[in-house]
Amino acid sequence: MASILPPSVDQRLRTGITEFARSMKGYLTNEAVMVGVESRTSSPIRIPRDRSTFQHTTVRGLYPCGEGAGYAGGIVSAALDGQNVARAIAVTYAGS
Numbered sequence: 001m002a003s004i005l006p007p008s009v010d011q012r013l014r015t016g017i018t019e020f021a022r023s024m025k026g027y028l029t030n031e032a033v034m035v036g037v038e039s040r041t042s043s044p045i046r047i048p049r050d051r052s053t054f055q056h057t058t059v060r061g062l063y064p065c066g067e068g069a070g071y072a073g074g075i076v077s078a079a080l081d082g083q084n085v086a087r088a089i090a091v092t093y094a095g096s
Helices: 007-023 075-093
Strands: none
């Protein structure tokens, strides 16, 4: 990650991972691989959906959900949005 992150961020990540590994044995090993970092940004778009059915406004059966669809701003709100969409799907297909 040092080749793509600013030195201050790289150093903080290294320090944080090392500190965390002290309390969680086996977390940091010679086989450990960091594949990326998560940014704190939300989707710049919002896929339209009906407020009551949670389905796309024109594409039946499509349920835009979570951060990528523009309905959440983090892991918790994305999980809650997913629960709401799952309930809406269950209601839609309960009689099928």
